[in-house]
Structures are given as C-alpha cells and as structure tokens.
Amino acid sequence: MARTFEIGEQDFLLDGKPFRILSGALHYFRVHPDQWEDRIRKARLLGLNTVETYVAWNAHAPDPDVFDLSGGLDLGRFLDLVHAAGLLAIVRPGPFICAEWDGGGLPAWLFRDPATGVRGHEERYLAAVDAYLERLAPVLVPRQVEAGGPIALVQVENEYGAYGADQDYLRHLVELYQRVGLTVPYTTVDQPTDEMLAAGSLPELHKTASFGSRPAERLATLRRHQPTGPLMCAEFWNGWFDAWGEHHHTTDAQQSAADLDELLSLGASVNLYMLHGGTNFGFTNGANDKGVYRPTVTSYDYDAPLDEAGHPTAKFWAFREVLARHTVVPDEEIAPAAPAPALRVPVQRVRALSDALGELGTWRRGTRLPSFDDLGHWSGFAVYRTRLPHGAGGVLELGEVRDRALVSVDGRPVGVLARDSHERRLSLPPGEVLELLVEDQGRVNYGARIGEAKGLVGPARVDGAPLRDWEVMPLELDRAAEALSGAPGPRSALSAGPVLVGTTFDVASAPADLFLDTSGWGKGVAWVNGWPLGRYWSRGPQTTLYVPGPVVRERGNELVLLELHAARDSVSFVEGLRLGHTEA
Numbered sequence: 001m002a003r004t005f006e007i008g009e010q011d012f013l014l015d016g017k018p019f020r021i022l023s024g025a026l027h028y029f030r031v032h033p034d035q036w037e038d039r040i041r042k043a044r045l046l047g048l049n050t051v052e053t054y055v056a057w058n059a060h061a062p063d064p065d066v067f068d069l070s071g072g073l074d075l076g077r078f079l080d081l082v083h084a085a086g087l088l089a090i091v092r093p094g095p096f097i098c099a100e101w102d103g104g105g106l107p108a109w110l111f112r113d114p115a116t117g118v119r120g121h122e123e124r125y126l127a128a129v130d131a132y133l134e135r136l137a138p139v140l141v142p143r144q145v146e147a148g149g150p151i152a153l154v155q156v157e158n159e160y161g162a163y164g165a166d167q168d169y170l171r172h173l174v175e176l177y178q179r180v181g182l183t184v185p186y187t188t189v190d191q192p193t194d195e196m197l198a199a200g201s202l203p204e205l206h207k208t209a210s211f212g213s214r215p216a217e218r219l220a221t222l223r224r225h226q227p228t229g230p231l232m233c234a235e236f237w238n239g240w241f242d243a244w245g246e247h248h249h250t251t252d253a254q255q256s257a258a259d260l261d262e263l264l265s266l267g268a269s270v271n272l273y274m275l276h277g278g279t280n281f282g283f284t285n286g287a288n289d290k291g292v293y294r295p296t297v298t299s300y301d302y303d304a305p306l307d308e309a310g311h312p313t314a315k316f317w318a319f320r321e322v323l324a325r326h327t328v329v330p331d332e333e334i335a336p337a338a339p340a341p342a343l344r345v346p347v348q349r350v351r352a353l354s355d356a357l358g359e360l361g362t363w364r365r366g367t368r369l370p371s372f373d374d375l376g377h378w379s380g381f382a383v384y385r386t387r388l389p390h391g392a393g394g395v396l397e398l399g400e401v402r403d404r405a406l407v408s409v410d411g412r413p414v415g416v417l418a419r420d421s422h423e424r425r426l427s428l429p430p431g432e433v434l435e436l437l438v439e440d441q442g443r444v445n446y447g448a449r450i451g452e453a454k455g456l457v458g459p460a461r462v463d464g465a466p467l468r469d470w471e472v473m474p475l476e477l478d479r480a481a482e483a484l485s486g487a488p489g490p491r492s493a494l495s496a497g498p499v500l501v502g503t504t505f506d507v508a509s510a511p512a513d514l515f516l517d518t519s520g521w522g523k524g525v526a527w528v529n530g531w532p533l534g535r536y537w538s539r540g541p542q543t544t545l546y547v548p549g550p551v552v553r554e555r556g557n558e559l560v561l562l563e564l565h566a567a568r569d570s571v572s573f574v575e576g577l578r579l580g581h582t583e584a
C-alpha cells in the first residue's frame with residue numbers, strides 16, 4: 001500500500017498525519033542474516049516504530065567491479081523484514097558512514113590513485129560514489145514509503161560538519177540521490193555545535209543531531225539551525241564502543257533512560273544508537289587516530305539495549321518503560337537468554353604459519369616496498385621479506401608501520417613494531433633474511449587519516465642503507481582450514497606463534513550461540529565453520545568472541561585460529577559474553 005512520508009512545519013507526516021519517529025539502529029552487516037528477524041522483532045517489542053541502518057559500501061564492493069547483495073549483504077531482504085514487522089526504515093547510504101567500521105565504509109580501492117579526493121568534490125571520488133549509488137538504488141527505490149515499502153528517510157553523508165565544509169560535494173550527493181530516484185525526505189546529522197551544524201548540511205536538507213545526554217540544550221542548538229519541522233536526535237548515544245587496551249564502556253541504564261525520557265518529553269524524534277550493535281566480524285572493525293592509532297575491538301556490543309548476542313539488557317527494560325509512557329508498547333513475551341554450552345576442546349592440529357605459507361598465497365616481487373593497497377590487498381595480513389645487506393645486523397627503520405609487524409631474522413623472532421606506540425625502529429641481529437608479518441588492524445574511520453594506505457610505508461632502511469628487492473605475500477586466510485588438514489597435534493602446552501591452530505568439536509544441540517574464550521591466548525583471529533569471528537587480543541577488554549548460532553551445527557564444527565604469539569593446547573567456550581572490565 002502506497003503511503004506518503006513528509007516533513008511538515010512541525011512534525012514528520014505519515015500519510016499527512018503527525019508521526020514521531022522512534023527508531024533504533026541495527027546494522028545488517030554486523031548481524032548474521034538468520035538473526036535479522038529476531039533483532040527486528042525485538043525493536044518492535046521495545047516500542048520502536050522504525051529501524052535505521054547504514055549501508056557499508058566497502059562490504060558490498062570489496063573490489064571495484066563487485067557489488068554483492070547476497071546473504072549477509074542482502075539489504076533488500078533486511079528492509080523487507082523491517083517492513084513485514086510493520087516498521088518504517090531509515091537508510092544512511094553514506095557514502096561515508098564512520099560507525100567504527102573499516103575505513104568508515106569507504107572502499108580502500110578508491111584511494112589507490114593518490115589523487116583521489118576524500119569526502120569532497122573531486123572527480124575520481126565522485127565518479128565512484130555515483131556508480132555506488134546507481135548500483136544501490138534498485139534496492140532502495142522500490143522500497144520507499146510511496147512505493148509501498150518501509151523507507152521513510154535517507155541521510156546524506158554523515159556528520160560531515162566534523163570533517164569538511166564542501167557545499168559542492170553535499171550538493172552533488174543531493175543531486176545524485178535525486179537522479180537515482182530517492183524521493184523520500186533527506187536528512188543530515190551533525191554533532192550539536194554551531195560550527196558543525198552549519199558546515200555539515202545544506203539549506204534544503206533537514207538537519208538532525210547526534211548526542212547522548214543534555215537533550216534540552218542540544219535540541220536548542222539544533223533549533224537554531226533547523227528553524228522549522230520536527231527535531232530529531234538521529235543518534236542517541238546510549239552506549240559507546242571500545243578500543244583494544246581500554247576498559248569496556250558502559251553507560252548507566254537509569255541515567256540513559258532518564259535522558260531518553262527527557263528527549264521524548266521535549267517532543268523530539270529519536271534513533272537509538274545502537275538498538276543492537278552486533279559484531280565487527282572478520283576484519284571489519286575501524287579505528288580512530290587523534291595522534292594515537294586506536295583500533296576498535298571486535299565486539300560492537302555498545303552497551304546497547306540488546307547485547308552483542310541479541311538479548312535484552314537492563315537498558316532494554318528501562319527504555320521500554322520510558323517508551324511505554326510515550327507510545328503503545330506491544331505486550332509480547334521475549335524468551336530469556338539461556339546460558340550457552342560451556343565446552344573445553346583439545347587442540348587437534350597445529351602448524352607453524354611459516355610452514356603453511358606456500359598454501360596461503362603467492363609471493364609478489366618488486367624493487368620497491370609496496371603497501372597492501374599497492375597489491376590490491378585491502379585487509380588482514382601480509383608477509384614482507386627481503387635480504388639484509390652484507391648479512392650484518394643494524395637498526396631497521398621504516399617510514400610507518402600500519403599497523404603492527406612481527407619482525408624476524410632468519411626465522412628467529414626479534415621484536416614487534418606497533419603503530420599505537422609509534423614504533424618504527426628496531427635493532428636487528430646479524431642474519432640473511434628479514435621478514436615482517438604485518439597486520440592491518442582496521443582502517444581509520446574518523447578524521448584526517450581516512451583513506452590512508454596499509455602495510456609498510458617506506459623508506460625502509462638498515463643503518464641508513466635502503467632495503468630493496470622485496471617479496472610480499474598477502475595472506476589468503478580463508479585457506480587456513482585447508483592448510484591445517486593433516487597437521488599433527490600440539491607437542492607441548494604452549495606452541496610459540498605465529499601458528500595456525502585447528503580443532504573439531506560437537507555440541508549437544510544446534511543451532512546454539514557460542515562464546516569462544518580467548519583469555520590466555522595472545523593475539524590473533526578465529527573462524528568457526530568458515531565464519532570469521534574476528535580478532536582477539538590479550539589486551540582486552542573483551543575475552544570472548546561471539547559465534548552466531550546459525551553457523552554452529554551439532555557435529556563436526558571446525559574451529560581455526562591464527563595465533564601470533566602463543567597457542568594453548570585446548571580451547572574453551574563459555575556461557576556468555578565477557579566484554580571486560582568497566583571504568584569503575
């Protein structure tokens with residue numbers, strides 16, 4: 001049934017009648033697709049009438065000529081589920097989305113040509129953005145409210161006022177959205193300062209703000225820039241994200257609920273950021289860098305009303321009580337979370353990464369030191385190898401390490417170069433072959449370093465003499481399980497890394513969510529049945545990796561880890577999430 005959605009002088013108007021948006025953010029790309037329906041249902045049971053999602057361009061387009069809309073990237077199916085639940089949708093296609101997501105959603109291949117602009121009116125950048133929106137439009141256009149679908153609003157860019165002030169760029173995006181057939185109202189979001197609200201939008205766009213407290217003051221600031229129409233907090237920050245090596249961020253449920261109540265009492269519309277955060281599976285996490293590089297952790301629990309595994313938290317119930325004061329909240333049961341199976345499984349297969357290299361990629365040779373991006377390798381790990389001049393030791397010096405390198409000489413480990421401690425020099429013992437196992441820990445998603453290349457950045461020298469003739473192998477880790485087949489079990493309680501580790505295990509009944517306990521392990525990445533659980537690190541705060549139930553079967557589950565430092569001889573799964581210590 002075709003409907004209308006408009007922005008009136010005072011309110012949003014659904015079919016001409018005032019409508020208050022009560023929305024929650026849920027990123028389809030952070031949740032297993034078989035769980036979308038459950039999370040959307042819980043949005044409705046919280047009392048929300050709308051679900052909001054970003055679109056992660058780089059997830060759909062891992063390479064320039066690919067646009068994947070299948071499986072977990074089937075945005076059309078996600079929106080259809082939102083619609084079937086009787087909810088509206090807000091879509092934020094970016095092209096930049098921030099969101100603690102790798103590169104803020106901008107595909108790394110965009111910047112292979114260093115002349116390409118970033119979030120501005122530059123020809124090459126805009127040509128790629130145009131092509132992206134043209135490919136996305138067939139998913140969005142037929143699902144707009146007026147075509148009988150759920151999409152009520154689309155957002156242009158994201159907090160652009162925190163980055164730039166290029167009005168021609170924003171105007172180009174608006175004209176592009178129009179050209180591809182997006183007819184619903186357009187919004188922008190900015191942090192509620194006069195500077196950002198002024199820089200991040202255009203007069204014809206409806207401005208909204210992002211904040212998590214002091215609603216009256218923030219809405220007053222927003223009102224100065226959006227003199228008519230509904231006020232909206234398009235990102236009500238009810239929690240926060242974590243970085244490796246920090247505490248787990250939480251916000252007080254009662255305080256957050258009181259702020260939400262105040263916001264709603266002031267008549268504003270809202271989008272909870274997040275309703276349900278989900279997980280940065282695989283290598284999808286982003287990073288911040290305001291002088292110190294700080295990669296975001298794997299969990300995107302966000303201390304949201306629904307936790308990383310999709311279960312209601314105290315904040316869910318506190319918010320539901322608040323929402324019940326402002327709307328009709330459905331009275332349906334939500335099954336309580338059952339503890340996940342706790343298991344201890346011996347490690348069955350171990351193989352040194354150095355032995356397996358031949359099965360994990362091919363060497364690329366060149367005289368120059370290439371970045372990951374030069375090699376078309378957009379995330380994960382690569383091994384760099386070169387011969388040391390004269391076999392003598394000396395001080396290795398690199399321009400930059402993005403982001404962490406395990407350094408060895410003739411196969412013997414000599415140290416780690418970590419970007420987050422600004423390390424780029426290391427004393428080497430005498431030897432022939434220098435090798436660096438380099439990890440891209442996530443592309444920056446906020447601020448000036450968006451679009452930078454990964455890997456080793458030259459010049460590379462030993463005692464001032466340039467290192468030439470490099471061999472680099474980008475690791476294709478989806479082959480790790482195969483490389484492990486037939487490998488023997490561990491020879492001792494700890495196997496020194498880097499190693500591939502594998503085991504096979506059963507569960508009593510499936511599907512069942514699992515929580516891989518990474519405490520006692522060093523640093524690495526893990527997969528269950530080929531599903532990339534993401535990174536773990538002894539720094540914490542998190543010490544579990546979430547395994548979504550739909551990937552688990554009763555018999556013959558295959559767990560694979562790449563452990564960089566020290567692998568144990570058994571792995572454990574625990575009953576629930578362990579997101580780490582909080583500030584208090």
Ligand code: GLA
Nearest residue numbers: 097098099100158159210235
């Ligand atoms: C801003 C961005 C979001 C997200 C949050 C922090 O509001 O718009 O994408 O990065 O900050 O979680």
